[in-house]
Amino acid sequence: MSEVNAQEILAHYRGSIDNIDAALVHMLAERFKCTQAVGRLKAEHGLPPADPAREERQIARLKALAVEADLDPEFAETFINFIIAEVIRHHERIAEQGTHEA
Template sequence: MTHPEPSPTDQQQALQKLGEIRRSIDNLDAAMIHILAERFRHTQQVGVLKAKHDLPASDPGREKLQVERLRNLAHDAELDPEFAEKFLNFIIAEVIHHHHRIAEQRGE
């Protein structure tokens, strides 16, 4: 089954819609970066408190709860929970790395 060739007007409208969607995606990407930056500012504060009070950089119990919570949020938002878990695990690993670095700097 062959599809009729789109008219130049249809193509122009599709390109215009594509541009609108891409601008929305770009705005969302910018918002995510700002939200991640804010999140990492808070986790840096956590790292300083942990280092100051000789607490471990990692908290497996909290991490497990956070993964479960995020998976539920993802499900409710119709986002793949597996993807959400991978994303959060990546963030957690980076936060723990930062916490180790903060502790090492305090120990110098």
């Protein structure tokens, strides 16, 4: 394979990676819109920001999906734990805003 051909293939892969990264950002933005709505609902009804039982089910579900997708399940767990922490932070902020307005 010539270096020119390798550069063309590399550019193709990088273009795909860039597209996937953009899709991930948009998907995460949409996910956070949903979880923020959940946070507002929880705050309105005095529900706790965190739901440890659901979080554990989600972690187990995503680890199983990772295995099916040939992705490291520990990476999947680290990723979802990061997302959960961010969602809880949003929910706590929303709950605090609700208590300050009351």
